[in-house]
Amino acid sequence: MPRARFLGTGFAVPDRVVTNDDLSSRMNTSDEWIRTRTGIQERRWVREGETGAGLAHAASLRALEAATLAPSDLDAIVYATATPDHFAPGNGVFLQRLLGVGTIPSIDIRNQCSGFVYALAAADAFIRCGQFRRVLVVGAEIQSTGMDVTTRGRNTAVIFADGAGAVVLGPSDDDERGILAFDLHGEGVHAEKLWVDSPGSMYHPRVSREQIDAGRHFLEMDGKEVFRHAVVRMPESVRAALAAAGQTTADLTLLVAHQANLRIAELMQKTLGLRDDQIYNNIMWYGNTTAATIPIALDECVRAGRVRPGDLVAFTAFGSGFLWGSAVVRW
Numbered sequence: 001m002p003r004a005r006f007l008g009t010g011f012a013v014p015d016r017v018v019t020n021d022d023l024s025s026r027m028n029t030s031d032e033w034i035r036t037r038t039g040i041q042e043r044r045w046v047r048e049g050e051t052g053a054g055l056a057h058a059a060s061l062r063a064l065e066a067a068t069l070a071p072s073d074l075d076a077i078v079y080a081t082a083t084p085d086h087f088a089p090g091n092g093v094f095l096q097r098l099l100g101v102g103t104i105p106s107i108d109i110r111n112q113c114s115g116f117v118y119a120l121a122a123a124d125a126f127i128r129c130g131q132f133r134r135v136l137v138v139g140a141e142i143q144s145t146g147m148d149v150t151t152r153g154r155n156t157a158v159i160f161a162d163g164a165g166a167v168v169l170g171p172s173d174d175d176e177r178g179i180l181a182f183d184l185h186g187e188g189v190h191a192e193k194l195w196v197d198s199p200g201s202m203y204h205p206r207v208s209r210e211q212i213d214a215g216r217h218f219l220e221m222d223g224k225e226v227f228r229h230a231v232v233r234m235p236e237s238v239r240a241a242l243a244a245a246g247q248t249t250a251d252l253t254l255l256v257a258h259q260a261n262l263r264i265a266e267l268m269q270k271t272l273g274l275r276d277d278q279i280y281n282n283i284m285w286y287g288n289t290t291a292a293t294i295p296i297a298l299d300e301c302v303r304a305g306r307v308r309p310g311d312l313v314a315f316t317a318f319g320s321g322f323l324w325g326s327a328v329v330r331w
């Protein structure tokens with residue numbers, strides 16, 4: 001069974017920059033609070049008319065170009081998003097349509113902040129079992145349209161943002177290179193600690209005026225609880241994935257972690273005993289783009305030469321579900 005290897009990476013974000021001062025003019029918050037509590041300085045939000053599939057398309061074209069492949073070379077799409085453009089169908093087919101790629105299958109993954117790691121695991125399994133050769137894996141999100149941009153929503157509105165990242169995976173001809181191991185977990189007892197209640201098919205109608213007035217269609221988060229679990233689960237999972245790959249933190253070239261909060265990243269770095277050159281953070285510029293944070297950060301690292309053939313790279317994520325997980329790759 002061949003390992004799955006990264007053939008190309010790409011990302012795209014909206015060109016509209018939203019600063020902390022912009023948010024301070026709409027709700028009771030401040031640049032100082034946002035910077036010290038989250039590390040975020042600015043983020044990108046879509047303009048009306050921009051779509052998640054459109055951002056994913058731009059990111060995918062960059063990843064395909066880096067892989068020197070055409071859309072017609074793809075055998076499947078695995079698309080992770082917590083914020084699809086429509087209730088149904090999922091964004092995979094909208095991306096397929098934009099790419100103009102015949103009848104190849106697409107698989108939609110929810111799994112929120114951990115969506116990209118889970119999407120990688122699905123694509124890896126397809127490649128290893130020989131079902132598909134070239135798989136486009138996307139993490140893309142439009143969070144801004146689901147934010148309560150009043151003081152009521154300030155604990156989420158200042159954090160979440162929009163963007164898309166994509167990678168192309170294919171079978172490796174070198175058994176030493178490619179995705180080495182995964183570590184994946186979920187704990188549904190915490191489902192309501194970071195969730196969007198409606199629209200939901202358990203309601204008749206799926207969203208009511210009362211729910212909208214109560215803000216139940218906005219992302220709700222118990223920030224302290226999410227924080228408390230994230231700083232334990234991510235390091236634990238990185239260690240487990242490294243162990244499954246027969247590696248240790250000392251072997252790690254780079255950890256590309258989900259960008260949820262700079263304080264979470266700093267605590268994780270400390271727990272794992274990693275040097276500054278072993279981690280990468282870009283939450284300052286893009287905020288938390290949920291399933292898109294890891295592929296966006298990865299593409300920046302690849303293009304900056306921080307990931308080279310033979311390097312040991314790990315990804316880790318934690319978020320809504322709770323769902324979390326890690327992957328270890330020999331680049």
Ligand code: UT7
Pocket residue numbers: 028029030033034037038113154155156158222223224226227230259260261264288290318319320
């Ligand atoms: O991506 C998936 C996972 N998501 C995460 O990992 C996020 C995890 N959680 C966090 O990052 C942090 O919990 C937050 C950044 C959301 C909040 O930081 P915190 O240090 O946990 O603050 P807090 O929720 O305890 O709130 C402290 C105070 C509260 O006021 P009182 O009750 O002390 O008077 C909040 O109402 O800060 C207030 N507050 C704000 N003040 C100004 C909350 N949001 C804001 C805001 N601006 N935007």
